[in-house]
Amino acid sequence: MEIENLDHYSQVILSLAALVTLTSFIMLAQGRLLRLVFVFALQGFMLVSATAIAAYSFDNPHLYISAAITLALKVLFIPWMLRRHILKLNMHRDVEALSNKTAIMMGGASLVVFSYYVLHPIMQNSSMILLNALSLSLAVILLGMLLMISHHQAIAHVVGFMSIENGLFFAATVSTNGMPMVVELGVAFDVLVAAVLFGIFFLHISSSIDSLDVDKMNRLNEVDQ
Amino acid sequence: MSILLAMIQTLLFIALAPLLAGWLKGCKCHLQNRKAPSLLQPYQDLLKLTHKQPVVSKDASWLFIIAPYIIFSATVIAISVIPLIAVDLPTAASADVIVLVGFLAFARFFLALAGLDVGTAFGGMGSSREMTISTMAEPAMLMAVFTLTMTASTTNLSLAIGHVLAEGLELRPSFIFALFALILVAVAETGRIPVDNPATHLELTMIHEAMILEYSGRHLALIEWASQLKLMLYGVLIANIFFPWGIAQTLSLPALGYGLLAILGKLAILALVLAISETLLAKMRLFRVQEFLSFAYLLGLLGMLSHIILEAAR
Numbered sequence: 001m002e003i004e005n006l007d008h009y010s011q012v013i014l015s016l017a018a019l020v021t022l023t024s025f026i027m028l029a030q031g032r033l034l035r036l037v038f039v040f041a042l043q044g045f046m047l048v049s050a051t052a053i054a055a056y057s058f059d060n061p062h063l064y065i066s067a068a069i070t071l072a073l074k075v076l077f078i079p080w081m082l083r084r085h086i087l088k089l090n091m092h093r094d095v096e097a098l099s100n101k102t103a104i105m106m107g108g109a110s111l112v113v114f115s116y117y118v119l120h121p122i123m124q125n126s127s128m129i130l131l132n133a134l135s136l137s138l139a140v141i142l143l144g145m146l147l148m149i150s151h152h153q154a155i156a157h158v159v160g161f162m163s164i165e166n167g168l169f170f171a172a173t174v175s176t177n178g179m180p181m182v183v184e185l186g187v188a189f190d191v192l193v194a195a196v197l198f199g200i201f202f203l204h205i206s207s208s209i210d211s212l213d214v215d216k217m218n219r220l221n222e223v224d225q
Numbered sequence: 226m227s228i229l230l231a232m233i234q235t236l237l238f239i240a241l242a243p244l245l246a247g248w249l250k251g252c253k254c255h256l257q258n259r260k261a262p263s264l265l266q267p268y269q270d271l272l273k274l275t276h277k278q279p280v281v282s283k284d285a286s287w288l289f290i291i292a293p294y295i296i297f298s299a300t301v302i303a304i305s306v307i308p309l310i311a312v313d314l315p316t317a318a319s320a321d322v323i324v325l326v327g328f329l330a331f332a333r334f335f336l337a338l339a340g341l342d343v344g345t346a347f348g349g350m351g352s353s354r355e356m357t358i359s360t361m362a363e364p365a366m367l368m369a370v371f372t373l374t375m376t377a378s379t380t381n382l383s384l385a386i387g388h389v390l391a392e393g394l395e396l397r398p399s400f401i402f403a404l405f406a407l408i409l410v411a412v413a414e415t416g417r418i419p420v421d422n423p424a425t426h427l428e429l430t431m432i433h434e435a436m437i438l439e440y441s442g443r444h445l446a447l448i449e450w451a452s453q454l455k456l457m458l459y460g461v462l463i464a465n466i467f468f469p470w471g472i473a474q475t476l477s478l479p480a481l482g483y484g485l486l487a488i489l490g491k492l493a494i495l496a497l498v499l500a501i502s503e504t505l506l507a508k509m510r511l512f513r514v515q516e517f518l519s520f521a522y523l524l525g526l527l528g529m530l531s532h533i534i535l536e537a538a539r
Contacts, residue, residue, distance in 0.1 A: 008394075008396065011395060012396055014396075014398050015396050015397070015398040017535075018398035018401070018402070018527070018531050022402075022524075022527065025523075116534070132534070132535050
């Protein structure tokens with residue numbers, strides 16, 4: 001089945017899946033925290049549009065509520081909170097030196113191939129859009145993990161964690177045409193609590209070791225070496 | 226008849242290019258709270274330059290004198306390939322996108338040679354920078370163009386635009402990537418703000434202006450006009466490949482008039498977007514340009530990959 005034969009909903013979803021993956025890659029290469037948070041908000045916005053479009057085309061009003069919650073949390077509140085922390089801890093001028101950017105990007109590209117490789121046998125009989133959208137959301141999840149591995153700053157880790165959640169959310173929206181409201185409210189609440197907790201952790205980590213670089217935590221020992 | 230139309234279209238293209246430059250400058254001035262010059266100012270500038278006597282350095286060779294003519298005519302041949310107001314043109318059938326890129330490279334080659342010819346430090350520096358940027362911009366542009374040509378299965382611009390038109394409104398992930406890649410390449414190739422600042426001769430970072438620093442009089446007018454043509458060429462390319470609606474598919478007078486209005490509207494909007502981005506962004510360091518263009522290349526590559534993975538038949 002070629003893309004010309006798909007309806008507009010599938011085309012939009014495929015395009016958004018591609019763009020969400022692109023934002024994941026941009027986040028992976030981003031050394032500046034404020035820009036990282038901005039790209040994260042952009043990714044959230046694409047999720048919101050995907051959800052809203054799903055709500056419109058399946059005539060499923062409760063998805064609008066889910067889109068609104070995502071908009072409020074992932075596009076506005078969490079980026080705003082992270083931004084406030086970055087400005088408060090005076091980290092907005094730091095450029096994180098990523099060790100071996102090219103290798104990370106190549107690793108990211110191979111993760112995309114890997115998620116296709118994993119999902120292709122499973123999704124053999126399903127539609128093309130489901131296979132593509134699911135593979136790309138799996139890729140977004142894996143890229144979020146790679147982001148957490150490759151960056152040193154705790155804030156980047158949080159963004160990576162949230163983008164894993166974005167990938168899961170996208171997969172859920174695409175494959176089930178919207179999860180039950182209870183599940184979505186639960187997930188949204190979890191994310192909110194996580195964001196607040198992370199905020200508290202940031203303050204504690206930075207006040208105790210005077211940095212948010214998690215590599216420095218490896219040097220924390222009970223015994224002096 | 227159609228040959229005549231192709232010639233009229235090319236002449237129209239040449240005549241409209243300074244107007245686009247004037248509109249762009251006007252938009253920028255309004256955005257930056259300055260008093261805008263008249264829309265026709267670029268025409269008056271070109272006219273003024275043609276009246277002035279060109280001053281040529283005693284060290285300049287014959288190449289320096291003929292280069293402006295070569296650059297201008299190569300650009301004119303390049304624009305004659307691009308459908309402006311009507312899709313099927315006899316000139317468009319004779320050359321495809323790769324030839325188009327070739328003509329632009331040809332013009333740039335002579336521009337760089339002319340910059341080197343007099344032997345001043347600025348000219349050589351400008352030429353070297355221009356070639357550095359173009360070696361990275363050209364693959365990115367070809368990548369973006371290949372995405373289109375793979376979808377339409379032709380490298381001919383007229384046929385490709387016809388294909389996009391016939392398909393109707395289809396949202397393709399590959400086209401989104403190719404569009405962004407082409408926009409980034411266009412910004413780099415036409416020397417607009419994040420890459421080069423077209424408005425100044427004062428910075429040590431200038432690229433295009435450094436090459437043409439030695440030119441004056443009608444030679445300068447030709448080169449300026451050619452670079453305005455190039456700006457419009459990229460604008461028309463972006464507008465007509467990705468948003469071809471409104472272009473005339475038949476050679477009737479109302480269709481052509483409508484096509485002209487459509488392209489003018491699209492170019493006006495594109496120029497406005499460019500003016501806004503130029504106002505918002507600051508010029509990059511020269512060594513950041515490579516990152517900028519490899520991002521464009523990455524987008525082009527992603528466009529092609531998503532064409533193969535997301536859109537192809539399985």
